[in-house]
Amino acid sequence: MHIEIRHQAFNPWHELEAYTRSASHRNQAGACATFVGSMRDFNEGDTVRTMHLEHYPGMTEKQLGVIVDEVSKENGLLDVLVLHRVGDINPGEEIVLVGCWSSHRKAAFDSCRLIMEALKSKAPFWKKEKLLDRERWVSRNTPG
Amino acid sequence: MHIEIRHQAFNPWHELEAYTRSASHRNQAGACATFVGSMRDFNEGDTVRTMHLEHYPGMTEKQLGVIVDEVSKENGLLDVLVLHRVGDINPGEEIVLVGCWSSHRKAAFDSCRLIMEALKSKAPFWKKEKLLDRERWVSRNTPG
Amino acid sequence: MSVNARFFASLKERVGHGSVSVDVAEAACVRDVWYAVTGEGPGEEVLVAINKEYADFDAAVVDGDEVAFFPPITGG
Amino acid sequence: MSVNARFFASLKERVGHGSVSVDVAEAACVRDVWYAVTGEGPGEEVLVAINKEYADFDAAVVDGDEVAFFPPITGG
Secondary structure (H helix, E strand, O other): OEEEEEOOOOOHHHHHHHHHHOOOOOOOOOEEEEEEEEOOOEEOOEEEEEEEEEEOOOHHHHHHHHHHHHHHHHHOOOEEEEEEEOEEEOOOOEEEEEEEEEOOHHHHHHHHHHHHHHHHHHOOEEEEEEEOOOEEEOOOOOOO | OEEEEEOOOOOHHHHHHHHHHOOOOOOOOOEEEEEEEEOOOEEOOEEEEEEEEEEOOOHHHHHHHHHHHHHHHHHOOOEEEEEEEOEEEOOOOEEEEEEEEEOOHHHHHHHHHHHHHHHHHHOOEEEEEEEOOOEEEOOOOOOO | OEEEEEEOHHHHHHHOOOEEEEEOOOOOEHHHHHHHHHOOOOOOOOEEEEOOEEEOOOOEOOOOOEEEEEOOOOOO | OEEEEEEOHHHHHHHOOOEEEEEOOOOOEHHHHHHHHHOOOOOOOOEEEEOOEEEOOOOEOOOOOEEEEEOOOOOO
16 A cells, blocks of 8 residues: 655556555455546636646645545455655646555446545545636535 | 457456557547456365366357446447456466446446446357366356 | 357357257257257246247247357446 | 644735744633734634634634644645
8 A cells, every 4th residue: 555645747547556566465455446637728618828736735645544444344354555756747647546445346347436436525635727817716615 | 338258368358458559539528437357276165277268159259248337338438348268277367358348337337237237148158177086077167 | 940049158168169050840840959959958047039039938940040048148 | 821822825825924923811612812913803714723623613722732724625
């Protein structure tokens, strides 16, 4: 299990490849469900040039840990990877990566979605968008 | 959109990286949900040494196309990748990869799961397991 | 008229052929094709396709059809 | 007693501080901390944490607590 706040851009497929290469559950995990959230260049009708992602150091990691522990135990997961970007982000760059490994597909699918929904409501992160002519805080996440 | 039956082992993260590198939806896809199904070395209480995956050339591709088209339209997906292994497969190797790209996470999550469930009941593939002392056809998929 | 009957996976082993040409009467259905090859009822769950589209045992077949029989799917 | 009040994102801009030490009376609650800094009600949806655990405006605070205020979460 690995949870990380990342200040630099990352390639989710490189991260997943590196993580699974070192995994001990190689021949037990029949299922892996992942989610990758990326920055779009368009939101709520406006072109977005760039974005700043703020977090609450210490609390963010702690809450992600609580979420991952709860979902893991509830669904009997073999492994979980959560990577979340902070700082200045450009369109096309990745914001979040969640990977869940389990013996069978139901637990992996359920867990990946549960972790994403919990992360989007309980892990302290805030987005500020730079539009062409002004800046704005994103007020609310879109419903899952 | 790409659907492929693959006779050789593949690395799902390499495939996803190569596929997204050439993608035209780069700055519109805010969400990507993927599923990777791999061969386990254990099934229904027995050690599995290796597996043979048979398909129905022509019908399998056709049915995968129908599934992907339906789910894509229903959920307004930007892109879909489906890769399925056939032939002789060893524990730890990948069997199936499904990737779904959309503007927002709900469509990607829903679609990835819908495609996997439809694939597991409608795309003609059959698994024969080689155990330590005998061979057996897998009689039924586990419920999703 | 003649159709091409195909069998996959455990059914191929049970029937003993992957593919066989079968003569059936005009107005024959999938069930007649199955019976002409095996001489018995399907017994267990058997899925059917005509020309690579799903069908059922009561579906009519025409000359030249590819009629496939296979067990429940276990891919993915 | 004294607590450390912290503000994030749009609330940091609204309040004008990211972090400020606040003197409050014994038996104070989160609401008292908020009022001591801003002099007004929260007005919009404000989330609260004490020592990095979620709490609410009625929760009691003790000397040395870190009391954080932030808007609805928009990560992921």
